[in-house]
Amino acid sequence: MGSGTYVIAGGSSGIGRELVRMLTPAAARIDVWSREVHDVEPGDVIRHAACDFGIPDGPLPEPPEEIRGAVYCPGTITLRSFRSLTTADFRRDLEVNLIGAVRFLQACQPRLRGLDDRPASVVLFSTVAVGQGMPMHASVAAAKGAVEGLMRSLAAEWAPKVRVNAIAPALTDTPLAARLLSSPEKHDAMAGRYPLKRIGTPADAAALACFLLSDESGWMTGQVLGMDGGLSTLRV
Numbered sequence: 001m002g003s004g005t006y007v008i009a010g011g012s013s014g015i016g017r018e019l020v021r022m023l024t025p026a027a028a029r030i031d032v033w034s035r036e037v038h039d040v041e042p043g044d045v046i047r048h049a050a051c052d053f054g055i056p057d058g059p060l061p062e063p064p065e066e067i068r069g070a071v072y073c074p075g076t077i078t079l080r081s082f083r084s085l086t087t088a089d090f091r092r093d094l095e096v097n098l099i100g101a102v103r104f105l106q107a108c109q110p111r112l113r114g115l116d117d118r119p120a121s122v123v124l125f126s127t128v129a130v131g132q133g134m135p136m137h138a139s140v141a142a143a144k145g146a147v148e149g150l151m152r153s154l155a156a157e158w159a160p161k162v163r164v165n166a167i168a169p170a171l172t173d174t175p176l177a178a179r180l181l182s183s184p185e186k187h188d189a190m191a192g193r194y195p196l197k198r199i200g201t202p203a204d205a206a207a208l209a210c211f212l213l214s215d216e217s218g219w220m221t222g223q224v225l226g227m228d229g230g231l232s233t234l235r236v
């Protein structure tokens with residue numbers, strides 16, 4: 001991972017927080033945008049700016065002058081039957097997952113700069129429930145499916161100067177998933193569903209995001225990469 005400036009929306013918790021931790025030793029500057037600071041410690045490298053992507057057209061912070069990598073982490077887990085989902089639920093999931101990513105990238109785009117002839121990098125987050133149909137996931141899967149379409153379109157439109165990829169995690173042990181993992185029994189039952197017999201850690205997905213930000217993935221763009229313990233592709 002080279003030095004440079006990164007903007008991590010949702011870098012204060014879960015996967016984004018772990019990504020900030022991994023980037024910090026080499027980065028020149030990391031701007032974290034989220035509603036609350038949580039346990040990030042702003043200093044010379046890390047800066048925090050408050051914003052809420054759930055507010056339609058709400059104000060966004062000023063991005064840094066030059067951005068080597070931009071990552072949009074805010075997301076939702078709305079697990080309800082289609083019958084009980086309201087159009088307001090669908091709109092809220094679209095606002096945080098899709099429109100928030102659109103607004104984030106509109107703010108960052110003019111300042112995305114690669115180094116020499118190496119492109120800048122953007123990472124978005126989808127979910128395993130887009131590629132594999134799962135009950136109770138209609139709202140979040142619809143919103144994340146739109147994120148995957150956005151990712152591929154921008155990867156085409158912004159090549160060769162900017163690479164754009166997405167990570168599709170399955171269940172990962174973060175505050176977002178806390179309700180699903182609230183007891184050792186639930187944790188074990190969930191882990192048992194995965195071919196690799198465990199759920200994801202924030203470090204699993206953050207390490208993949210680090211790779212996608214780095215020049216080591218310099219010939220990859222327009223990809224959705226599963227980080228799912230084998231759930232989406234294996235039957236064991």
Ligand SMILES: NC(=O)c1ccc[n+]([C@@H]2O[C@H](COP(=O)([O-])OP(=O)(O)OC[C@H]3O[C@@H](n4cnc5c(N)ncnc54)[C@H](OP(=O)(O)O)[C@@H]3O)[C@@H](O)[C@H]2O)c1
Pocket residue numbers: 009010011012013014015016017033034035036037038051052053054055072073074075076077096125126127128168169170171172173174175176177
């Ligand atoms: N964890 C899973 O099991 C799982 C599974 C599939 C996909 N994913 C996807 O992976 C991504 C990262 O998830 P995670 O589990 O790391 O989530 P997380 O622990 O909830 O962290 C999300 C981050 O985004 C920020 N955020 C959330 N809503 C925001 C808003 N309206 N405005 C501004 N910032 C907001 C949060 O900070 P504040 O709350 O302070 O704003 C936090 O820093 C998400 O896109 C999620 O959909 C996660």
